[in-house]
Amino acid sequence: MDQLLSQDVREIELSLIVPTFNERDNIVPLLEKIEAALYGIRWELIVVDDNSPDGTSNQVREIARRDRRIRAVQRIGRRGLSSAVVEGMLASSASVIGVIDADMQHDEAILPQLWKAVARGECDLAVGSRYVQDGGMGEWNQKRQSISRGATWLAGLVLKTQISDPMSGFFVVSRRAFEASLPRLSTIGFKILVDLVASAPQPLKVIEVPYEFRIRSFGESKLDSAVAWEYLVLLADKLFGHIIPVRFVLFVAVGGLGLLVHLASLGISLKILDLSFLLAQSVAVLIAMTFNFTVNNFFTYRDRRLTGLRFIYGLLSFYLVCLVGAVANVGVGIYIYDADITWLLAGVAGAIVGAVWNYAVSSVFTWRK
Template identity: 35%
Template sequence: MPASVVASAGSSPAARVTIVLPTFNERQNIQPILQQLLALRDRFQLELIVVDDDSADGTADFVKQMAHGEPCLRLIRRVGRSGLSSAIKEGLLDSTGDLAVVMDCDGQHEPAAVAAALDLLIARNADLVIGSRFHPDASIKGLSDKREGGSVLANRLARFTLPRYRQLSDFMSGFFALRLDRCLPMIRQVDSQGFKFLYELLSISRGNLMIEEIPLTFQPRTYGSSKLDISVLWDFGVSIIHTLLLRMVPRRAVSFALVGLSGIGVQLLISNLLILLGFSFVASLPPAVIASACSNYLVNNTLTFRHLRLKGLQLLAGLVKFLVVASLPMLANIGLASVFYARVANDTLFAQIAGIAVVFVWNYAASSRFVWNTP
């Protein structure tokens, strides 16, 4: 281990520390945060990396101008790629520090907590120090009752899926410090489309990290609004299932399968509605299957492949590609369901599910490659 890392935290600049700050439209919040973090130069060899997802409010331009007078400040401006987890991963992989800290740039994480996390990381020779909102000594000022309740539930589910880290109080924290030499192999494996970078890192580590926690004083957001939306909640559900499956199934395949379940609902709803209107089971299947495929395409574009989301004419072209890719499986779905219904069991539900199950793998692999152009 580099001598600088094990030097006393109270000595002259010892450890080389990288602080990764992912940003998206945080122009009003970032200036005071950077100014407070720059004060840490008295104690550490400091590197600040702002990873900006092409903010429209001038965040990157401000950081660029500030960096002209601050050599330790670096900007990574990302165009054509986005997402909190991928921004954190990119910042950590680009860092030159021995130690690294990740924190939000919305004013809810106090820069003063950085020194406390680093001191504990060094003093305990830990691999990871988590800033916890739910530590007994923490103070939560920046969460509504609804958000706090949701976070408590999320942490309970995370604790269930990560039994080797049951002692932790906040699996969903966006504030943590780590030793890069020990964590880098695991950081490289983190699925950057995951729900929370920290949760994904803990899942990959399989209980092998020595972890400490510090209490956070979690502040109200100073400016702007939360980035929490339905896609974040969806990612959380996918992450939980992905972990329960021991990460043996590709994460996108889990999401694709969940969307497929919604498509089953669409297909069953439409086919049963048409049957009630007097159509035969065989006649009701084609429109039901096509409607299900269209629904799956739109939901996958919004959730599963949202970082590659198609818009405008590309959205329409993608739908055509998706229907072409799915045409043979759709025919197989209709044919198998019809045969199952006629020869095996006179049950429309199981007949349709049998057809859907057979074509799932093809739809996932082919549409990933030919519609959203990803392996």
């Protein structure tokens, strides 16, 4: 039995990871094209779906009942292409792992070329590139091309290996290279290739293969302002995340905005609504905490974003965390002030303790991994 299992594992030469969200209509056409492209190669395909409302996971499972090479990983309460790819890679078995989007915009015909380059040891990473000779952006308009090139330039700030198209979501990598990068991966946002290359302990040997980017046939593009924001957060994490967590920086920045909201609410409650100071301060604190939670939920913890009833439960837990943090803030401040240290230092120390408490505890209890 052990010998049979070992033989089964060796027979898989390429594990292909497909991250999805609302791509039901693309699944069958994609599988047909991949099967034709990978003829002669023993492969498995793992679709990692972020609980798509359109039933993408169910569609994949229906196919998997008839084809043992196909598997579905359905994630609940987690979002993000990079983390989906990492989970798919960890669930795979081959020594060579590929990534391709489900939107049919990548040219699956070059997959054998990408796979051979890695499988034969010619490189650690083979990338489908739109920017090398004979590659192209297809029918993308000038604006989107400019944005892509700008993002490519920014990626150069964190990459240890020069790549013409680090924004590509179409590549093949050796398991050894992936596992070497794994401890340092940020898994933030959509650009897993940037994360993978920037996290490698040593510069990777890379080969780039040209392809022409295609237009999407079904579904909708996921490119929006939030994707751009997550990309900037990823770059920041690669640049100084080893010194101080980027989430903490964002959390504190939101807290600074929350202070302005607090003061504005307090002024309105006192001057316009003519409330007592105690009531006005209570209202201002409640509004500021609600503001902080909402903004952090959308930006700082976008990959763990809470919706529906989970949003309400998360808000209540955030209230509780911040109330305890306020007590810690005051307690530390009083302790330092009573030690005959300047009131300014006491106030700053209390604020730091409160901020660290709020960040650390809300990360665990409000926005659970």
